[in-house]
Amino acid sequence: MRFDAYVLAASIFNATIGRITPRSNDATSRSAFKTCGRIQNALGADVVQLSGEEYSASATGAWNLFNSVSRPTCIVFPNNAKDVQVAMGAIFQDKIHYAVQSGGHSAMNGWNTVQDGILFYFSHMKNVSYDAVKDTITLQPGIHWGEALTQLEPLGIAPMGGRFGDVGTGLLLGGGLNYLSGEHGFSSDAYVELDVVLVTGKLVTATATNEYSDLFWALKGGANRFGIVTRYEVQAIHTGTNAEKNWFGGFIMYPNSSADALLHATEKFVRTVSDPRASLLMVFSYNGTEPTPIHLVSLFYHGSSLPEPIFGDFLSIPAAFTQLSPVSYVEANSLLGPGADRGFGQLFGASAFNNSVGAETYFTSFREFSDYTFKIKDTLSSNVLAFTPILDSQILAGRSRGGNPMDPPRGNYVAIQIHTSFANGLTSLPPSVADARRTLFERMPKSPKRPFYINECDASQNVFATYGRYKDLKRTYAKYDPTRFNIRFTDGPIGL
Ligand SMILES: Cc1cc2nc3c(=O)[nH]c(=O)nc-3n(C[C@H](O)[C@H](O)[C@H](O)COP(=O)(O)OP(=O)(O)OC[C@H]3O[C@@H](n4cnc5c(N)ncnc54)[C@H](O)[C@@H]3O)c2cc1C
Incomplete structure (x- = not known):
């Protein structure tokens, strides 16, 4: 669609009647509109879109419902780096708000979308x-x-x-x-x-x-x-290849009665495991507005079986359902599903423990997570407390390739994610949710010098300050x- 006054009128009309957040016609919106026109003239109407089917699908396509309500003034669908350069140069000159979206999975509000600004959307660059x-x-x-x-x-x-x-x-x-x-x-x-x-x-x-x-x-x-x-x-x-089943693993689901044993087993894994071929994702969760607990561990070993000294605790804890077999790497990555469910507002939060905190710290985190769950239960679809052990070997592998800004100190630690999915279609939250989240982040245990994971944090958390090379x-x-x-x-x- 071409850039002209008709498009402006039509897009404001669309915004008012069909969209959750109306596009405003104030100075910000007008200057973004001008810049969109400028870059559309330079790059063409396929690359810079102000409305239409592809525009709408992309503006509303983010995984997190909270990030699907903003309406960018235009969306840039770059075909190459040159397109990004032209658009970014204009944005810089004209001082326009902008955002970038690739896979669309950020749970942090506004980190991958923008109202009255310009969105870069990479669906034309998928090679x-x-x-x-x-x-x-x-x-x-x-x-x-x-x-x-x-x-x-x-x-x-x-x-x-x-x-x-x-x-x-x-x-x-x-x-x-x-x-x-x-x-x-x-x-x-x-x-x-x-x-x-x-x-x-x-x-x-x-x-x-x-x-x-x-x-x-x-x-x-x-x-x-x-x-x-x-x-x-x-x-x-x-x-x-898929035919070569170089991994062994899958997932095990547990009833809530196994929660204590799982917390102990997770703490022990983080404290003791040194085999780089072992990986674990321990997920405690509650579902629904009458929160029902169900817990799941996903565990893989790069080899032909799950070594008992590493995984034995998880294998012996009373389970509700077990799916373990030889798998290819692609199969390992698809066992928990694609994570594509749309339509839910999402928020993350982060913490991290070192390997010497002791089991009580894990119990405290589970208690705080459970308290938070019950405080916000009326708004809830599901709530997850996930532990990803980060082994010393992972830290060493990073250092051998030049290091990274997180720069964790030597020794295993565990990255913690709190992932809250709100009720289907819910786009605004009562203030009590923000209060409960503040309390959770204050009380959630954390270890000094262990970096939080920035992709799974709350926007209010200063994750960079937890990095070793801040x-x-x-x-x-x-x-x-x-x-x-x-x-x-x-x-x-x-x-x-
Ligand atoms: C269901 C689910 C499962 C997950 N599983 C894992 C996991 O197994 N391991 C893990 O590490 N993390 C995982 N995460 C967290 C994940 O790392 C973050 O959500 C990540 O930011 C998603 O990237 P994206 O491209 O999908 O999202 P986007 O929202 O498109 O991008 C995320 C952020 O990066 C910015 N960005 C994207 N592309 C560019 C670019 N080219 N240039 C500059 N900035 C850019 C965006 O502006 C945004 O701020 C998971 C998240 C979800 C929702």
Whole structure:
């Protein structure tokens, strides 16, 4: 659709009658509209859209319902880095609010969408390719992990991403946790080369050794603050084809009566396990407005069975349902489903414990989580307390590739995620929910120096301040964005 006065009138009309958040016609909206016109003239009406089917599907497509109600003045669907450069350059000159969306899975409000501003939406950049000489995989930002894994599986290789197929590449910018992490590090530790459009619109290629090595490093945890990545080249991991069942594992569901034993088993796993081939995701959950507890562990070993000394506790705890078998890496990543359910408002929260906190700390976290659940139960669809052990070997693997801003100290620790899904269709929350969340974050135990996971935090948490190299990250941010344009014009993590 072309840019003209008719489009403005039509889009305001659409906004008023058909959309949850009306688009305003104030100065902000008008200047964004002008910039949209300018970049549409430069890039064409397929790339810069102000309305229409693709615009609407994209504006409303975010996984988190709270992020599907804003209406960007226009959406840029880049075909290449040049398109991003042109649009970003105009945004910078005209001082327009903007956001970037790749897989759409952020639970932080406004981090991947914008009202009366410009949204970059990467659905036209979804290629993945393999360079056998360099043994690297190149990902365009719009691909989702499930798509990348499926396309590369016949070659027996995989990029490090996440554990759910519908999630996208924004995960890399926050670090990334996956079933290969014990052996190879955070997902972003596998970076080889990144193309990045800086806030000014300048395109740079960053590697571990060139003049942009500090930017390369910062993008291993700096989230959306350091520029727009238009190409990720990452180390290929040789996981095997679907026919080769190189992993053993699956999931086990437990009744609430097993909760205490599961907390003990999780604490022991974090304290004792040193085998990089072992991975675990322990999920305590409540479902519904009369919260019903059900707990699930997903456990995988890169080998032909689950070693008893590592997983024996989980295998012997009374369970409701067990599904364990030899699996390929792709199968391991699809066992819990794609994580694609839409229509629910979502919020995350984070914490982290070191490996010496003792079982009582796990019990306290479960108690606080349960109290929070019952306080907000009337608004609830489901509530999850998830533990991902991060092994010392993961930290060492990251360090051997140049390190990352999180820079956890040596020793296992556990990343904790609180994931609240609100009732289907609920778009505004009573103040009591915010109160309950504040109390939860105050009371939730945490260990000093253990980094929170920024992709699974609450927007109010200063996760960067938990990073081992917070000061270096701040310095690097000041170098690449001296006018603090990103912080002033994009929602994202606080603290830089
Ligand atoms: C169901 C589910 C399962 C999950 N499982 C895992 C898991 O197994 N492991 C794990 O580590 N995490 C997991 N996460 C958390 C996940 O890492 C974050 O939600 C992540 O931010 C999602 O990335 P995305 O591209 O899908 O989302 P988006 O919302 O598109 O992007 C996330 C953030 O990155 C920014 N961004 C995206 N692309 C770019 C770009 N090219 N340049 C600059 N900024 C960009 C966005 O602006 C946004 O702030 C899961 C989340 C969900 C909802």
